[in-house]
Amino acid sequence: MTGVRIGVDIGGTKIDAVAVDERLQILQRHRVPVERGPEGVVRSAQAAVEVVTRKCAVDVRDALSVGVGIPGAVRGGVVRHALNLDLVELDLARALGDAWGRPVQVENDVNAAAVGAWRLVGTDARSVAYLNLGTGLAAGIILDGQLWRGSRGTSGEVGQISVDPRGPVDAEGNPGGLETYASGSGIVRQWGDPTADARDILALAAKGDPRAVEIRERLFVGVAHSIRVLVLAYDVEEVIVGGGLTGLGDVLLDGTAKVLKDWADGSRFIASLGGAPHPHS
Missing domain, CATH: 3.30.420.40 (ATPase, nucleotide binding domain)
Incomplete structure (x- = not known):
């Protein structure tokens, strides 16, 4: 062949x-x-x-x-x-x-996904961020039609950004990292049972389990923070959201959109940025 x-x-x-x-x-x-x-x-x-x-x-x-x-x-x-x-x-x-x-050509997986998502979505935007919500949390950045890797190959590693010094700790003991809020591994880490599955925890949230609901709410906040960071840091036209956690569908998008709206309602500058996440899986 x-x-x-x-x-x-x-x-x-x-x-x-x-x-x-x-x-x-x-x-x-x-x-x-x-x-x-x-x-x-x-x-x-x-x-x-x-x-x-x-x-x-x-x-x-x-x-x-x-x-x-x-x-x-x-x-x-x-x-x-x-x-x-x-x-x-x-x-x-x-x-x-x-x-x-x-x-053999080797590329960061989210960077590769960013190029694919940008092409598949068919947007006219020349600058986009692809936010991947999977086992980990990271983004791929397209600026003026070109993949942007950064000087060290770490562009888009938003999962390492801490948003709350009193938040849940990651595997290295750092508190409030976005990956702990908005990734499969982070959800399991918050739950406290390494044998658990993030999908099962989120299914419990859908049934009203109080601790699972709390973790799901932090997920919405983590995704919203990630979107805001990407828009502010790179001034992209659009943020495309993909990865395994998008299997939540409208629950994820609506929950994240509510957090973004609350922030926009309290800040004319944030409101001026506009733009809601675009689902893609």
Whole structure:
């Protein structure tokens, strides 16, 4: 088979590999649980790609391109500070390139998603932020039609911003970080049971469980803070919201919109910024 491209999405809990044709139609797809740590991440990525290439009857070395998205700060194929994967520093492009005998393009996963969302939504805006609400919290930034990575590859890492010194603490002991408010891992951390699932906690909130409702309210505030930070810091025309937590649908959008409206009602400057989040998943 000719004209195959390979894409690998490395997330906090799974690795999703796909093979697509030249029209970007999915030919094969395979998911595996992610193994944490440098060796585990490389091994998991190889395992997922081995399945899709075997099913397509193609050698990975013959693919038109191989692209990998992964959390963390990424520059020159080197991944740093991917905390959910227990990665401090890993030259992932080199590790996978050596294993597969070919060049591999590595990009921050949310940056890659930002480009895709910007194209798929079909907006006329030239400057947008894509806010990803998943296992972690981060944003991809498009400025004047170009992906903006920043000087260290950390542009859009809004999850590290603290908004309340008395708020819930993150895995490193820092209080009030936006990722603790508005991510799957943060919701579980607030709940206090590492075996819990964020979707189950939010389902309890829908049934009126008081502690789950409190966590859900903090989720709305965290998303609203993230949107405000992105608009103020980058002056983007639009903020597109995506990721697993958007499965809440109107509950998330309405709750976040209410927080933004309350802030706008108390500040003419904030009101002048306008713009509500656009759902995308």
